[in-house]
Amino acid sequence: MKIKLMALAFTCCVVGAAQSDSKKIKEDFKPSTKNQPGKEYPQVNSQGYARFRIEAPAADSVRVSLGLGGRGGTKLEKGEDGFWMGTTEGPMDEGFHYYHVDVDGGTFNDPGAKNYYGSVRWESGIEIPAHDQEFYALKDVPHGKVEQILFPSPSTNTSRRAFVYTPPGYHKDQSKRYPVLYLQHGWGEDETAWSNQGHANLIMDNLIAEGKTKPFLIVMTYGMTNEIKFGGLRNFDIKPFQTVLVDELIPYVDQNFRTVADENHRAMGGLSMGGMETRTITMNKPGVFSHYALLSGGVYSPDDIKKEDVKLVFLSCGSKESPERIKESVAALKSAGYNAVGYISEGTAHEFQTWRRSLYELAPLLF
Amino acid sequence: MKIKLMALAFTCCVVGAAQSDSKKIKEDFKPSTKNQPGKEYPQVNSQGYARFRIEAPAADSVRVSLGLGGRGGTKLEKGEDGFWMGTTEGPMDEGFHYYHVDVDGGTFNDPGAKNYYGSVRWESGIEIPAHDQEFYALKDVPHGKVEQILFPSPSTNTSRRAFVYTPPGYHKDQSKRYPVLYLQHGWGEDETAWSNQGHANLIMDNLIAEGKTKPFLIVMTYGMTNEIKFGGLRNFDIKPFQTVLVDELIPYVDQNFRTVADENHRAMGGLSMGGMETRTITMNKPGVFSHYALLSGGVYSPDDIKKEDVKLVFLSCGSKESPERIKESVAALKSAGYNAVGYISEGTAHEFQTWRRSLYELAPLLF
Structure with a gap:
């Protein structure tokens, strides 16, 4: 009996030690790169833990x-x-x-972090350093611009905002014309997401500096025209945004930037809801775009689209989403003779690291 | 005695009624135009009252x-x-x-309002409709761009961000060259302030549409290179920023935009701390700029500058600041033979309405 108890105690100790080892948190925390200037918290460590520090002396929770x-x-x-x-x-x-802070039952942002539009609100943002973060880092390479334009939209009776990435050199050689990728954000985000959260401009700057992609323009605009409500996606009507994009924004961009204004030099892609929009608009409007990209945004079946319209179908998601669905769709599209490429982002979910990596993989395949 | 008491009571009633009349709040509150999409609060009414509504069920204060x-x-x-x-x-x-919310002793932002960088943090913003708000309204006129550039800065060993307003038509007539206004934000703000809070781009679009100003570029960059600390302004050293501006940014802009790259076609202005920077840099570096503008940012005495260097001195502030100081300085500069213009914004203090109006007054005088 004594031996049995001893053995049990030993087993417990071993298990305990193993647990405590695996939970050991390295005290190498540093301020998140998404902090407001000079703010020490939130912090992240080399293992990916996040630590928060928020002042609210009289709060209960x-x-x-x-x-x-x-x-x-x-x-x-x-x-x-x-x-x-x-x-x-x-x-x-x-x-x-994205994250936010609950203070005594109210939803606020972390005063230490910068804000990013997501979940239909400006949320706090934090960055867990990634092993591959170099591809979207700010480096000493030639930088393109992110140009805010206000384009007339008769259908919505206002001037709407878009951002246009123009690659380094765009403003030097005035004879050169460029293809264009129209790139949409996800539900609850807006036209700021691909630059602010996605670093689309830095991804392109770095790819271009390494000679890994042709330079092209990226146009990012707001993909919702309906009133914004939680749950509103179920009744989402693509028509108003389709009109803004196809009948208003594309002609404006073709008039005001040096584009190659034809189907072969025009791509559309989007993440999540932006993928859903891409899928619907490319199916509704064949002949406008030739390269389609759905990032965590659904799949095409071979019958959805026509081979003569499409030069590339790019489908991606995080390994923590539904990679099998992507792989099956890509296989079916390939069997049907399409140029289809699938990409699975290892170890990521329905979040921006998946989409940064997807853009990095997509860009070299375009045009 | 009875009569006296009655008279007193009457007087009290009259005073009471007058107070209650003057304090009568009109119930025509509407969401502030600076609210996040779809948010009902904060609200403002036609008298300029602001009303707040914030969820925090378990908070004490x-x-x-x-x-x-x-x-x-x-x-x-x-x-x-x-x-x-x-x-x-x-x-x-x-x-x-700018404003923020104190919840149980902690400083947070209003979840209903958009955020603006001021006071060395992203603050909540609210807009009290102004009688003259048309001059910075988003109208159906040709719109210029606000272009984000990342320019190399060897002196600070990084790529620094600036925004460049390019007027409508800039990208059409490739032979035309433009003068440039370098325009600085105030203490605790950054390079986003003049567009986000100031609507500098809309002010210019509207002025140009009405033929009231020559088109020119506006370059807005971050005016601090020191570590950011409250109280740090006392020990502010202009040299590092002066180097960034004069030796790095100006040559970059002249190389990458179609500017008229000489003193006569280059202006510098700034609000508050940005005015202090303008004053110091124009005095340290004669021959770089020819038009100087201090918006709530100090004054020049005739001995500070030289007539052969300066085509215009523009000094402004709100009527709730120190207008006498502006008027005296302008008078002294005029007596000494300078082209000096003063502008007092009626009914405003050390806030952005003063500076929006100042830019509106300044632009037609430039170049």
């Missing part, structure tokens, strides 16, 4: 929405200095995450 | 920093629905205001 899935985020504990602190229970996926 | 001067902002009252509401004690000045 402070939680951060970021944390391991399904556990309601991270509960902060109040220190004697009036600051609430806490660390995620485990490492977070690499890349960019 | 919610205050908004905006309110009448010196009274610590506006204290919100908790309703049974868990939302805290409150209205400013009086009307606010016309135009844009």
